């Protein structure tokens with residue numbers, strides 16, 4: 453079998469080995485996929501050792517995605533724009549290539565698994581950190597009518613608006629604080645890490661209408677804090693990030709193996725694991 457792995461710190465709770473093992477079984481691809489915890493100061497040597505002993509591809513997770521991006525000698529266009537990489541491999545000459553499949557995973561989960569159309573939609577994105585930067589390009593490529601980035605630190609949202617102004621095309625792209633949005637959106641995406649601390653981004657409940665699609669990029673066994681808040685304020689279409697997790701993994705698998713695995717059975721399996 454050919455060797456793949458996910459690198460992070462901590463890594464023991466990663467679902468990637470489970471996901472990729474299911475992909476390997478379902479596609480028949482000769483893939484062995486493990487988890488590697490790199491020391492916080494030892495990401496680079498961990499990556500080099502992995503490829504030196506014949507490893508074929510790595511996924512990268514918290515807190516190393518920016519380091520992976522910097523380390524790579526080449527970047528795909530989507531990784532370049534994302535400023536972070538979740539997928540590494542070597543090209544034919546042995547050069548380290550960085551890719552980012554997070555945004556493709558989010559868009560595919562919305563479109564294919566939840567039948568949510570971003571084209572023409574008015575989208576509110578909460579947060580302006582690395583996670584949001586990573587998905588903004590693929591979201592804009594769907595041609596929403598408008599994308600508003602709201603963040604606690606407004607300057608970070610403004611920086612993203614500047615960075616992606618060329619990608620926005622006809623999409624109206626703007627930045628604000630959490631207090632500003634006060635009317636229903638078609639789609640709300642929570643990309644803050646507030647729920648890790650059990651916090652909610654303090655956005656008005658007026659952003660939720662009966663037809664609003666609410667998507668939390670986080671996932672947990674129970675309904676996420678943000679999605680529960682949305683449900684409590686009348687939202688009827690609420691999704692967490694488990695589908696995104698599986699879809700970004702599938703896109704990495706496709707990049708490495710040239711084979712797109714089926715995701716629906718794997719998402720279903722993970723819900724019942």
Ligand code: ATR
Nearest residue numbers: 579580581582583584604605608644645646651653
């Ligand atoms: P990530 O890779 O998860 O995006 P990050 O780059 O540190 O990590 O960004 C975290 C995001 O969550 C930011 O938008 C952050 O807001 P600030 O830019 O103002 O720091 C947001 N965030 C984190 N904790 C939050 C909280 N308790 N309430 C609201 N927003 C929070």
